[in-house]
Amino acid sequence: MKIATWNVNSLKVRLPHLLQWVQESSPDIIALQETKLDDARFPHAEIEAAGYRSVYSGQKTYNGVAVLARQMITEVITDIPGLEDPQRRILAVTVGGLRVVNLYVVNGQAVGSEKYAYKLDWLSKVTAFLAEQLKCYPNMIVLGDFNIAPDDRDVHDPEAWRGAILCSDAERAALQTLLKLGFVDSFRTFHNEAGHFSWWDYRQGGFRRHRGLRIDLILLSDALRSRQLAATIDVAPRRWERPSDHTPALLELQA
DNA sequence: ATGGTGGGTTACCCA
Numbered sequence: 001m002k003i004a005t006w007n008v009n010s011l012k013v014r015l016p017h018l019l020q021w022v023q024e025s026s027p028d029i030i031a032l033q034e035t036k037l038d039d040a041r042f043p044h045a046e047i048e049a050a051g052y053r054s055v056y057s058g059q060k061t062y063n064g065v066a067v068l069a070r071q072m073i074t075e076v077i078t079d080i081p082g083l084e085d086p087q088r089r090i091l092a093v094t095v096g097g098l099r100v101v102n103l104y105v106v107n108g109q110a111v112g113s114e115k116y117a118y119k120l121d122w123l124s125k126v127t128a129f130l131a132e133q134l135k136c137y138p139n140m141i142v143l144g145d146f147n148i149a150p151d152d153r154d155v156h157d158p159e160a161w162r163g164a165i166l167c168s169d170a171e172r173a174a175l176q177t178l179l180k181l182g183f184v185d186s187f188r189t190f191h192n193e194a195g196h197f198s199w200w201d202y203r204q205g206g207f208r209r210h211r212g213l214r215i216d217l218i219l220l221s222d223a224l225r226s227r228q229l230a231a232t233i234d235v236a237p238r239r240w241e242r243p244s245d246h247t248p249a250l251l252e253l254q255a
Numbered sequence: 256a257t258g259g260t261g262g263g264t265t266a267c268c269c270a
Binding site: 009010013034036060061086107109115142147201202204205206213242244245 | 258259260261262263264268269270
């Protein structure tokens, strides 16, 4: 069973990329972020034609998350209980006996900014929500664009990024608090070395110069750890014409 | 130190 996450940075622009990629990679479940589409404009027909059911929580211009799956999708949650938030950043679903929580974590703009405070608050509320979900659903996958590079191995130039947004101590501590609920960063089960990235800034030829971060993660609950078979990042779509600034991350689970 | 690019919309936007 293959599970993937991809921040497509506009599904309107990236629908051909998505269809191409699912045809080549045939994931069973794929979580999308930054669809930037109203639900009424979600291309469910094209996606269904490709063999996938879809659920989505979108908005115009910003944010927007979706989950596509070959199997039936049930028990959909689009909001964190107790958090009043128009920004469409979370989608929790059940597919094939797995609880799948798709996150588009707040970017935070700059350390110390209002958006940074919102990011840390949002993360603490998501963490509380996940703690509750784990009680009902031990087989859980939390994946998406975390907008946090977990440690220095996930950063092309750790010294240049030290303390900066996506890398600050408070963001990394918030991720560790979430992981301590009982999750593992699946990529690190298979790869220990530095230099694997999932996002490269469009500016200054970030991709060409290998200046990236690994901020797109697939976390597995402890109950699923023994089922991990492989975790990879597929860099190829970042080389395609008019790419997203993110590329897909994948996990293969024993069925 | 600045600004670079690419989504979106026409905004002292957001990444």
